[in-house]
Amino acid sequence: MLVPVHSKVPRTPPSERIKGARLEIIPLGGYSEVGRNSVAVRVDDEIVILDLGLMMDRYIEYTDSDELVEVSGRTLIEIGAAPDVEILGADRKNVRGILLTHGHLDHIGAVPYLANRFDCDVHATPFTIELVRRMFDDEKRLSRGKLVSHDVNDRFQISEKIEAEFIYITHSVPHSVMILLHTPYGRIMYANDFKFDNNPTLGPKPNYARLRELEGKVDYLILDTLYAESEIKTPSxxxxxxxxxxxxxxxxxxxxxxxxxxxxxxxxxxxxxxxxxxxxxxxxxxxxxxxxxxxxxxxxxxxxxxxxxxxxxxxxxxxxxxxxxxxxxxxxxxxxxxxxxxxxxxxxxxxxxxxxxxxxxxxxxxxxxxxxxxxxxxxxxxxxxxxxxxxxxxSDIHVSGHGAREDHRDFLNMLKPKNIIPTHGVPAALAAFKNLAEEVGYTPDKIRIVVNGERVKVA
Ligand SMILES: [Zn+2]
Structure with a gap:
C-alpha cells in the first residue's frame, strides 16, 4: 500500500450534494483505507469537519526523504497523506467548525496544514488542543481560527443548526471523546477511535451512562472497526x-x-x-x-x-x-x-x-x-x-487502544444506532464488522461501507 516518495495518488473528484438531502455525511479520508481520518457532515448550508488526520506512513516517507521537500496542505493531499478536503467542492466555504476526537496524528496531524483553508474555529478537549497548539508552533504557522478547548463531556453550539456534544471514551491517549452531532434532521455519532476500558489506569471509565441514554436515538453511527477481525474483547x-x-x-x-x-x-x-x-x-x-x-x-x-x-x-x-x-x-x-x-x-x-x-x-x-x-x-x-x-x-508488551469484535457487539447493543458506517479498517475488517452487525440483527442496508467522497444521505 506504500507509495514511492513524491508519487501522487488518484484524487477523488469534488462531489455534488445529493438532490433533496438536508443532512449528509461526506467521507474525506480514511474510508476503505487506514489513516488520514476525516469526515464532514452537512446540515443544509452548514458544515462541520470531524478530525483532520495524516496517513502516517506516506507522510513519514515523504518528509524523511533526503531531498528538501515542501510540506504544504496541497502536496500532502496530492501524495494521499492528508484528507482531500477539496471533495467538499463548493461546500468548502460553508465549514463552520473543525472538531477533533483525540490527539493521535492520524486524527489531528493535518490540522496545521489544512485548517486555515476554512474560516472557522478548531474544537477539542484540553490535551488535544494543547497538542494542536504545539503543532502550529513547530510548523511556525498561525491558526486562522481560535483553538477552543472543551471539557470531555461538553455540549456546545457550532452553528445555527449544529450542536456538538463530546462524550468521554477510553482509548490510548488522554482526553479522547466521541462526537455526537445534534441537528434538526437527526443525530450522528462519530466514535473513531475507541475502546471499552473498565479498568483504565489514567482517567475515568467510558461515559456509559450517556451511551445508554442515547439508545435508539442515533441515526448514524460512524465506528472505529480497526480490529473487527479480532474475535476478542480488547483487554484493559x-x-x-x-x-x-x-x-x-x-x-x-x-x-x-x-x-x-x-x-x-x-x-x-x-x-x-x-x-x-x-x-x-x-x-x-x-x-x-x-x-x-x-x-x-x-x-x-x-x-x-x-x-x-x-x-x-x-x-x-x-x-x-x-x-x-x-x-x-x-x-x-x-x-x-x-x-x-x-x-x-x-x-x-x-x-x-x-x-x-x-x-x-x-x-x-x-x-x-x-x-x-x-x-x-x-x-x-x-x-x-x-x-x-x-x-x-x-516485544508486544502491549494492549491495544482499539475495540475488537466483542466490544463492537456491546457498542451496538448499548446504543442501538439506526444505521452504521464502519471506518478505520482494511476491507477485510469492514467486512468482518458487517458480519457481526448482521449477527446482532442489522439488515445489510443499514450497514454502509463507503469510500472517500461518497456522500451518504441521512435525511
Ligand atoms: Zn487513536
Missing part, C-alpha cells in the same frame, strides 16, 4: 501495566541495562513504566524529542506529573548525557523508536553504541509493530542488531 490498560510488571519485576535484571520503548502519546503507559522503575529502585530517564513534547503537554493541562522523571528531550543532548553514565544498571531508560525508526533514539543508541548493550541487557517494546512493509523491515533490522549483541528482547 490495567493488563498492559501487569504485563510490564511481569517482564520487568519478574526477570533477572540485576546489573542489566534496561530500555523500554513505547508510544510517546500514551501517557498512561509512560506513567506505568515510571512507577515500575521506582519499584525497581531505578531512576527513570526519558530520551527523545516526542517524549518531551507529549509529557509537557500532559503536564500543561494537569493530566499527569512527570517531575519525578529526567527528560532529555533534544536529540543532540542524548549522546553527551549517556556518555557520562558509568552505572547504567541504576537507570530505566525510556526511548522513542518502538517501530524501529532508523532516526529515532533507540536505533541511535544501538547503532551508534550510545549505551554498551551486551549479554543479558533488556529491551522492552511496549508496543505493537504496525504491519506495513517499511515498518516491519525497520523493526526486524533493529531486532537483529539487538540479538547480535545478545540482548534479551521483549
Amino acid at each position: 490498560e490495567k493488563i498492559a501495566e501487569e504485563m510490564l510488571k511481569d517482564v520487568l519485576l519478574g526477570t533477572q535484571s540485576r546489573g542489566s541495562t534496561i530500555i523500554v520503548s513505547t508510544f510517546s502519546s500514551h501517557i498512561a503507559r509512560l506513567r506505568a513504566i515510571v512507577n515500575v522503575a521506582k519499584m525497581m529502585k531505578r531512576k527513570p530517564v526519558f530520551l527523545g524529542r516526542s517524549l518531551r513534547k507529549y509529557t509537557e503537554a500532559a503536564e500543561a493541562v494537569g493530566i499527569a506529573d512527570f517531575s519525578d522523571v529526567e527528560i532529555v528531550g533534544f536529540g543532540n543532548k542524548v549522546k553527551p548525557y549517556l556518555k557520562k553514565i558509568t552505572d547504567p544498571d541504576k537507570y530505566l531508560f525510556v526511548a522513542t523508536g518502538h517501530q524501529g525508526e532508523p532516526k529515532a533514539t533507540l536505533s541511535r543508541i544501538v547503532n551508534q553504541g550510545l549505551l554498551p548493550l551486551a549479554d543479558n541487557d533488556i529491551v522492552v517494546f511496549s508496543s505493537k509493530t504496525i504491519p506495513v512493509p517499511v515498518t516491519l523491515e525497520n523493526k526486524k533490522r533493529l531486532d537483529d542488531a539487538l540479538k547480535a549483541r545478545h540482548v534479551r528482547l521483549f
Whole structure:
C-alpha cells in the first residue's frame, strides 16, 4: 500500500450534494483505507469537519526523504497523506467548525496544514488542543481560527443548526471523546477511535451512562472497526501495566541495562513504566524529542506529573548525557523508536553504541509493530542488531487502544444506532464488522461501507 516518495495518488473528484438531502455525511479520508481520518457532515448550508488526520506512513516517507521537500496542505493531499478536503467542492466555504476526537496524528496531524483553508474555529478537549497548539508552533504557522478547548463531556453550539456534544471514551491517549452531532434532521455519532476500558489506569471509565441514554436515538453511527477481525474483547490498560510488571519485576535484571520503548502519546503507559522503575529502585530517564513534547503537554493541562522523571528531550543532548553514565544498571531508560525508526533514539543508541548493550541487557517494546512493509523491515533490522549483541528482547508488551469484535457487539447493543458506517479498517475488517452487525440483527442496508467522497444521505 506504500507509495514511492513524491508519487501522487488518484484524487477523488469534488462531489455534488445529493438532490433533496438536508443532512449528509461526506467521507474525506480514511474510508476503505487506514489513516488520514476525516469526515464532514452537512446540515443544509452548514458544515462541520470531524478530525483532520495524516496517513502516517506516506507522510513519514515523504518528509524523511533526503531531498528538501515542501510540506504544504496541497502536496500532502496530492501524495494521499492528508484528507482531500477539496471533495467538499463548493461546500468548502460553508465549514463552520473543525472538531477533533483525540490527539493521535492520524486524527489531528493535518490540522496545521489544512485548517486555515476554512474560516472557522478548531474544537477539542484540553490535551488535544494543547497538542494542536504545539503543532502550529513547530510548523511556525498561525491558526486562522481560535483553538477552543472543551471539557470531555461538553455540549456546545457550532452553528445555527449544529450542536456538538463530546462524550468521554477510553482509548490510548488522554482526553479522547466521541462526537455526537445534534441537528434538526437527526443525530450522528462519530466514535473513531475507541475502546471499552473498565479498568483504565489514567482517567475515568467510558461515559456509559450517556451511551445508554442515547439508545435508539442515533441515526448514524460512524465506528472505529480497526480490529473487527479480532474475535476478542480488547483487554484493559490495567493488563498492559501487569504485563510490564511481569517482564520487568519478574526477570533477572540485576546489573542489566534496561530500555523500554513505547508510544510517546500514551501517557498512561509512560506513567506505568515510571512507577515500575521506582519499584525497581531505578531512576527513570526519558530520551527523545516526542517524549518531551507529549509529557509537557500532559503536564500543561494537569493530566499527569512527570517531575519525578529526567527528560532529555533534544536529540543532540542524548549522546553527551549517556556518555557520562558509568552505572547504567541504576537507570530505566525510556526511548522513542518502538517501530524501529532508523532516526529515532533507540536505533541511535544501538547503532551508534550510545549505551554498551551486551549479554543479558533488556529491551522492552511496549508496543505493537504496525504491519506495513517499511515498518516491519525497520523493526526486524533493529531486532537483529539487538540479538547480535545478545540482548534479551521483549516485544508486544502491549494492549491495544482499539475495540475488537466483542466490544463492537456491546457498542451496538448499548446504543442501538439506526444505521452504521464502519471506518478505520482494511476491507477485510469492514467486512468482518458487517458480519457481526448482521449477527446482532442489522439488515445489510443499514450497514454502509463507503469510500472517500461518497456522500451518504441521512435525511
Ligand atoms: Zn487513536
